[in-house]
Amino acid sequence: MIDTLIRNNMAWARARMRAESPFFMRLSEQQATEYLWIGCSASQVPANEVVGLDPGELFVHRNMENLAPSRDVNFLSVLQCPLKVLKVGHSIVCGHYGCGGVRAALDSDRRGLIDYWLQPVADLAHRCAERLDAITDFTTKVNDTCQQNMRAQVEYVGRNRFVFDAWCRWQTLAIHGWIYPIRDGLIRNLDLTVEKARDVETLARRSWCPDG
Numbered sequence: 001m002i003d004t005l006i007r008n009n010m011a012w013a014r015a016r017m018r019a020e021s022p023f024f025m026r027l028s029e030q031q032a033t034e035y036l037w038i039g040c041s042a043s044q045v046p047a048n049e050v051v052g053l054d055p056g057e058l059f060v061h062r063n064m065e066n067l068a069p070s071r072d073v074n075f076l077s078v079l080q081c082p083l084k085v086l087k088v089g090h091s092i093v094c095g096h097y098g099c100g101g102v103r104a105a106l107d108s109d110r111r112g113l114i115d116y117w118l119q120p121v122a123d124l125a126h127r128c129a130e131r132l133d134a135i136t137d138f139t140t141k142v143n144d145t146c147q148q149n150m151r152a153q154v155e156y157v158g159r160n161r162f163v164f165d166a167w168c169r170w171q172t173l174a175i176h177g178w179i180y181p182i183r184d185g186l187i188r189n190l191d192l193t194v195e196k197a198r199d200v201e202t203l204a205r206r207s208w209c210p211d212g
């Protein structure tokens, strides 16, 4: 079965070369992207594909629940490179409805180490307990939390020191919060965009857990 992947790769590389013979040469010489994508690791959300971008056009970081943890060296390293070196103009934090990580953060099962990773979303759900307790359907509750998590992560990215430094350098950088429904594949813009430090404060002052 695993050999299928290598065969698929050969077919893909040949098709690329047929479409544009210097494709790989061009990719190897430069990485010129305008976009940083922070998304969930879920296999149903292939970042480049859902926004119709080719290799080389999207700088991608993915982790469970599309988190932006301020103490995660992996995340911080990925954030620093596109902001300081590539000088991307847009950072897209994109979650998805039905996220398994969010689902796990909401149930009472104990899973070991991963519970520590899921803790920020569990804490978020705790902050939104009044709203969530009023929702009886668990799937709706999960989707509502997925959406609230986007608000939190856009705020965390906006408060990140690398982002703040970029804005202090007068670098143009917008951070967007999107969510992807796996059921129809159509991204929804959650209207959480921040483009300067003051926007982050405005976003933070918007009450947590409003309608939608």
Ligand SMILES: [Zn+2]
Residues within 6 Å of the ligand: 040, 041, 042, 064, 065, 066, 096, 098, 099, 100, 101, 102
């Ligand atoms: Zn997910």
